[in-house]
Amino acid sequence: MARHIIQQANEAPDGRRTAPAALRNAAPLIEALRHRLPAEGRVLEVASGTGQHATAFAEAFPALDWVPSDVDPGQRESIAAWRRESGLQNFAEPLALDIAAPWPVTNGFAQAVLTVNLLHLVPDTFVSRLFENARETLSDNGRVIVYGPFLRGFDYASEGDRSFDVSLRARDPAIGYKSVEAVSELAVEAGFTPVANDSMPANNLLLSFAIP
Numbered sequence: 001m002a003r004h005i006i007q008q009a010n011e012a013p014d015g016r017r018t019a020p021a022a023l024r025n026a027a028p029l030i031e032a033l034r035h036r037l038p039a040e041g042r043v044l045e046v047a048s049g050t051g052q053h054a055t056a057f058a059e060a061f062p063a064l065d066w067v068p069s070d071v072d073p074g075q076r077e078s079i080a081a082w083r084r085e086s087g088l089q090n091f092a093e094p095l096a097l098d099i100a101a102p103w104p105v106t107n108g109f110a111q112a113v114l115t116v117n118l119l120h121l122v123p124d125t126f127v128s129r130l131f132e133n134a135r136e137t138l139s140d141n142g143r144v145i146v147y148g149p150f151l152r153g154f155d156y157a158s159e160g161d162r163s164f165d166v167s168l169r170a171r172d173p174a175i176g177y178k179s180v181e182a183v184s185e186l187a188v189e190a191g192f193t194p195v196a197n198d199s200m201p202a203n204n205l206l207l208s209f210a211i212p
């Protein structure tokens with residue numbers, strides 16, 4: 001079953017949604033991803049949301065083919081609207097993809113799988129499925145990259161993180177912040193090796209895992 005929380009967003013007449021968080025973190029993400037994405041190949045972005053990131057990333061990385069996706073049909077319409085408006089040739093139509101279900105792609109489809117601000121919104125079992133599905137989707141030497149807020153052990157990075165996590169768990173006790181250690185363990189169980197842990201603005205982290 002897909003459970004999803006849609007971010008706050010405004011919608012333009014042509015269907016493009018705009019979320020403030022995606023506007024804020026696109027530039028620092030691009031700088032960090034320059035060191036973590038492959039030089040060329042295909043990136044499957046999971047839970048692309050409005051499509052603002054996919055647009056910015058496809059523009060910033062012209063040698064990569066960017067394939068966005070989301071479980072939510074309304075988000076996919078917004079991604080498609082951003083794609084049309086961008087005119088970018090390396091920006092594919094969004095896929096209907098639920099991290100917890102089988103993915104609509106062939107084995108070896110992508111060289112990287114990226115997800116931004118998703119893991120704290122889903123249960124632990126979904127995170128396991130993300131890594132298992134990513135392992136099947138990636139080619140040799142592929143990598144999976146996850147960005148968002150995380151616990152460090154049992155500790156919050158800030159009081160703001162603590163209150164956000166409490167509010168998420170009040171909404172659904174199965175979701176909430178995961179620790180770096182727990183996420184890394186699930187990645188290792190699925191066959192990945194941790195390769196980098198980049199500090200990002202607002203106490204967020206960009207965690208990268210590779211197929212050994």
Ligand SMILES: C[S@@+](CC[C@H](N)C(=O)[O-])C[C@H]1O[C@@H](n2cnc3c(N)ncnc32)[C@H](O)[C@@H]1O
Nearest residue numbers: 003004007022047048049071072098099116117
């Ligand atoms: C907070 S938004 C983040 C969107 C985008 N990555 C960003 O940072 O702007 C979370 C997104 O995850 C999607 N989502 C939630 N559960 C999902 C699932 N099980 N599989 C795929 N996407 C999911 C939602 O539809 C939503 O677009």
